[in-house]
Amino acid sequence: MRATDWLSVVIGAGLMVGSLVDLFLTVLHPDVDGPVAGAVQQGVWRLVVAGNGRRRQRRRVMALAGPLMMVTTFAVWVLAFTVGLSLVVWPFLGTGYLLDPATATPRFVDALYYSGSTMSTLGYGDITPVTAPLKVLAVVASLSGFSMLTGIVAYLLEVLGSLHSRIRLALRVGEDTDGRHDGPAVLAEWLGEEEVADVRQRLEVWAGLLRDTQDEMHRFPLVSLCYRSRDPHQDPEPAVRAIMRVVIAAHLLAADERYRRLRTSARGLDRAVSRFMVVLAHQHMSRKVIDQLVNVEPNDDDRHDVEDARLRLGDLFGVALDIDDEMRCRVEELSCRGRIFLDGLNRLTGWESHDWAHEDQTVSVPTLR
Numbered sequence: 001m002r003a004t005d006w007l008s009v010v011i012g013a014g015l016m017v018g019s020l021v022d023l024f025l026t027v028l029h030p031d032v033d034g035p036v037a038g039a040v041q042q043g044v045w046r047l048v049v050a051g052n053g054r055r056r057q058r059r060r061v062m063a064l065a066g067p068l069m070m071v072t073t074f075a076v077w078v079l080a081f082t083v084g085l086s087l088v089v090w091p092f093l094g095t096g097y098l099l100d101p102a103t104a105t106p107r108f109v110d111a112l113y114y115s116g117s118t119m120s121t122l123g124y125g126d127i128t129p130v131t132a133p134l135k136v137l138a139v140v141a142s143l144s145g146f147s148m149l150t151g152i153v154a155y156l157l158e159v160l161g162s163l164h165s166r167i168r169l170a171l172r173v174g175e176d177t178d179g180r181h182d183g184p185a186v187l188a189e190w191l192g193e194e195e196v197a198d199v200r201q202r203l204e205v206w207a208g209l210l211r212d213t214q215d216e217m218h219r220f221p222l223v224s225l226c227y228r229s230r231d232p233h234q235d236p237e238p239a240v241r242a243i244m245r246v247v248i249a250a251h252l253l254a255a256d257e258r259y260r261r262l263r264t265s266a267r268g269l270d271r272a273v274s275r276f277m278v279v280l281a282h283q284h285m286s287r288k289v290i291d292q293l294v295n296v297e298p299n300d301d302d303r304h305d306v307e308d309a310r311l312r313l314g315d316l317f318g319v320a321l322d323i324d325d326e327m328r329c330r331v332e333e334l335s336c337r338g339r340i341f342l343d344g345l346n347r348l349t350g351w352e353s354h355d356w357a358h359e360d361q362t363v364s365v366p367t368l369r
Helices: 003-028 035-050 055-062 065-092 108-119 132-177 183-193 196-219 221-226 236-253 262-284 287-294 300-317 325-349
Strands: 097-099 127-129
Touching: 003 035, 003 065, 003 132, 035 055, 035 065, 035 221, 065 108, 065 132, 065 221, 108 127, 108 132, 127 132, 132 196, 132 221, 132 236, 183 196, 183 236, 183 300, 196 221, 196 236, 196 262, 221 262, 221 325, 236 262, 236 300, 236 325, 262 287, 262 325, 287 325, 300 325
Parallel strands: none
Antiparallel strands: 097 127
C-alpha cells in the first residue's frame, strides 16, 4: 500500500472513532456534551441569532433553532462515521472486495455507497469483503452503525423528555400566578382563598419542579435551553422571575407571626431557584456573570424592589413587617441574583422574554375549553 492509502485509513479510522466517542459522551454521560456536538449546536444557535434581525419574526425563527441543532448534530455524526468508513475501505476496494461486474473501476462514491449500506445494516451484497480483516471490519461497522442510530433515537427521546420538564415548570408557575410577576399580589390572592398549609404546598411543588428541570437541563445544557416553542408560556425566564418574586414576598411575609410557617418552604424554594440559576450560569454564561451570582452585591435597585415589596405586603395584609438585617440581606441578594441571571440569559438567547422596565405586565394564560 502507498503512503497515501495508509493516510486515508488513519484519517478514516479517526473520523469513525471520533464520531462514536462524541455521540456516546453526549448520550451516556450525565455531565458532558461531546465537543463536536457542543460546537455544532453553538454554531447553529449563533447563526440563527445572527440572522434573526426582524423583531416581529424573532420568536418564529428562533423556535426553529432547537430542531435545527438536533438535525445538524445527527447529520454530522452520521456523515463523519460514513466518510470515515469510506476512507478506510477505499484503498482496498479494488483488491479486498468482490464487486458487481458492472462496476469496472471502483470510485470513492462506491466506497460511500458501501459504507452507508453497511453502517445502516442494509447490506445489499453487491460489494462483499473477501479477506478476514475486511469481513471483521464490516461486522464492526454494522454493529457501530446500529449502535449509533440507536443512540441518536435515545438522545432525541431524552431531549424531548427534558423539554417536558421545563415546560411543565413554566406552565405550572404560569397557572398558579395567572401570568403575573407581582409576588405580593400573588401571595395575597393565595392566602385570601387558602390556608397557609396550602400555600406552603404550592411552594414545595415549585421547588420539586425546579429540581427536576435543573437536572434535565444539566444533562442536555444547550439544547434544553435553546429548544423553544413559539408559545411564550413555555419559556423558562418568566417562570424563574415569578418564582423569585414570590419567594421574596414569602420571606418578607414570614416575619409576621401569623405567616411564620411559610418560612421553611420559602427557604427551600429560595435554595432551589438559586441553585437553578447558578448551575445554568456555569453551563452557559461568562465567568464574570458566575462570579456576580456567587458573590452577590445588591445595588440600589435591588434594595428599592425589596422595600417596595415589604410596603405593599404591609398594605395588602394590614400588618407592619419588621425585617431583621439577616432577612433583608437574604432577600436583597435573591433580588440581585435574579436580575443578574435573567439579564445574562437574555443576552445569551436573545429571547427577550422578560422586560425589567415593565415589571407589572401580566402575561395572559390561556384557559382550556
